[in-house]
Amino acid sequence: MEKALLVSIQIKTDKHHWRIEDTSSELEELAISAGVEVVENIICICEKATANFLIGKGKVEEIGIVASEEAVDTIIFSHDLSGTQQRNLEDALGRKTIDRTQLILDIFSRRAKSPEGKMQVELALLQYLLPRLVGKGVMLSRLGGGVGTRGPGETKLEVDRRQVRKRIDKLKEDLKTFRLHRLTTHKKRKSNNLPLVALVGYTSAGKSTLLNRLTDAVQATSGKLFTTLDPLSKSLQLSNGQNIILSDTVGFLHDLPHHLIEAFKATLEEVSDADLLIHVLDVSDQRIHQHNQAVQSVLEELGLKDKPVLVALNKIDLVPDRSWLQVYKNEFTDAVILSAKTGENLEALIKRIQVYFSGLMLDLKIIIPHSRMELVDFFYRQAKVDKIDYLQKGVSISLRISRELFNKINKDKDIEVIS
Ligand SMILES: Nc1nc2c(ncn2[C@@H]2O[C@H](COP(=O)(O)OP(=O)(O)OP(=O)(O)O)[C@@H](O)[C@H]2O)c(=O)[nH]1
Ligand SMILES: [Mg+2]
Known part of the structure; x- marks a missing residue:
């Protein structure tokens, strides 16, 4: 198994950063989802970013020592690295060095199943790599394979910028065709007049589990992040006979790399088309507020801030002290508390959906x-x-x-x- 050393970074001059412990635990979850063994998680708080290495030279040396002692294959930074910073770090550390965006792209490229999902990931990957390619004929996988080196189509490629640009154009064209097809399907649904309810939320909040529970759909769920990359819609009949379409979506993440948001806008079209959003939040996770914030920002970025939202506070079975739930219930007004796993209080959610639409x-x-x-x-x-x-x-x-x-x-x- 590939051994990785994680470097969680907080730069004091950066605005809106997470608490360093949260950055660090999230990076670890992402790394595990990418299938690497995390051997050490170094925390690094810097006054300001440097152009050459992002962090100070002394810190780079310190990381180098730990990396040698632990014989790690890969070093993963929680902060985005410029092409120069990445190259300098790799030279100084003598090991493959990747950033959070590359890590996320890696997970996405493993998870994407449908041809469209794969194309979207490839497009995001190439757009990320393009400004990082130096000169002509640069090997994408400079330092061996493994996480973050997955080239387009999972092959090692020797590419030049011209080729990459050509491929990007081709992918954009092909994705347009898919999009047209999707729009036709949407129109069909619209003409059927069924209300569309989209499940949104941070990755691993339990959206797919909830969809499974509510319908008899079999959508993969797992403890790993980003299990769902291709949206799935199922119809569901409420107890008053009203039919609705329930749609699963890709999990959100804070600071979602911009290329990825762009690439997944199509997937998220289900969300923009929805009559009602169900925002699934994991109450058992201490980072619930950060998750909520991240979801709000992504919705804002997609121009969907004003959609009607019903909050589902999920995983209550994991909360030992239930009195806490009241705090969250006060905070997230009108939220439904439930457990998608045990099915507890699911009827309350169904009733709320029903009430929402019966007003219409x-x-x-x-x-x-x-x-x-x-x-x-x-x-x-x-x-x-x-x-x-x-x-x-x-x-x-x-x-x-x-x-x-x-x-x-x-x-x-x-x-x-x-x-
Ligand atoms: N204990 C408990 N676990 C849950 C509950 N809901 C979901 N899970 C677990 O949480 C993990 C993530 O669930 P998913 O349904 O895959 O989450 P998701 O929001 O679809 O995640 P992405 O597709 O990655 O965005 C899985 O291991 C589920 O079994 C719950 O109510 N209680
Ligand atoms: Mg899912």
């Missing part, structure tokens, strides 16, 4: 002429039909219907609205 529903009685009998079937599929009477002048239907659908059928001259 109308109870109506209509009459349709016998010549338009196909509408009966349509209403059975699209609304909740309470009562049907066959009258001489037509079929009388009492039903519960979304406002949106009502506005649409209201234009149909054959339909007579009684009440």
Whole structure:
């Protein structure tokens, strides 16, 4: 197993940084998810960044000594490194040195399953590498294989910038085609008028587990980060008969590298299209506030800050002292506390979704002429039909219907609205 030394960095002049312990524990989780063995986690607090090494020379030497003692293969920095800093560090330390973005890209490239997901990761990877390529014909994998050296298509490549740019253009083109296809599917869904609910949240918050619980979908879940890279949507019938589409999404992360946000905007289209977001938060994680903050920033970056959100405080089965939950409940107003794993309090969430959409529903009685009998079937599929009477002048239907659908059928001259 590849042995890694982690270097968690806090630069005092950086704005909005996490507590160093949180940066360090997150880096460790990411490294484990990437399949490396973490042998040491060094913390490094600096007054300011330096152009050559990011950190001071003395600190670099200190890291070098630990790296030799522990015979590590790789050094992973929690802070982004410029191309120059990375090269200088590798020269000074004599070992492969990568940063957090590369680590995340590595995890993403392992997890992506669908052709589209793979292309998105490859695009993000190439966009990350492009400004870091020096001269012509640079080997991407300078110091052996392993984490952070995964080239495009998982092959070692000798590339020059021109080739990389060409590949980037090609990927963008191909992704456009996928996007068009997705938009068609979206339109179909929209024409079915089913409300879309998207699960969002920090990676590992339990989104996929919740989706599994709520539907009978089998979406991979794991203790590792970023299990879900390709979105999955399932339909779900609420107890009042209302059908909704529930959609899983890729986990968010604080300081998500910009290329990745760009690359995954398509995946996150499900989110921008959603009528309601369920923000899943892991209450058993001490970093809950940082996670919440990170999710808010990503939503903001995607221009989705104003979407209606229902907060689901998940993993309550892992909270030994339940009195804590009240604190969170006060803080996250209207939140539902639950456990996706044990199923505790799941009905409360379902009820809340139901209440949310029922506010957007109308109870109506209509009459349709016998010549338009196909509408009966349509209403059975699209609304909740309470009562049907066959009258001489037509079929009388009492039903519960979304406002949106009502506005649409209201234009149909054959339909007579009684009440
Ligand atoms: N104890 C406990 N564990 C949970 C609960 N919900 C999820 N988990 C566990 O948390 C881990 C992550 O769950 P996932 O459902 O994969 O999380 P996710 O939010 O989909 O993660 P990404 O797809 O990586 O963004 C898994 O090991 C789950 O079994 C819960 O309510 N209680
Ligand atoms: Mg998931």
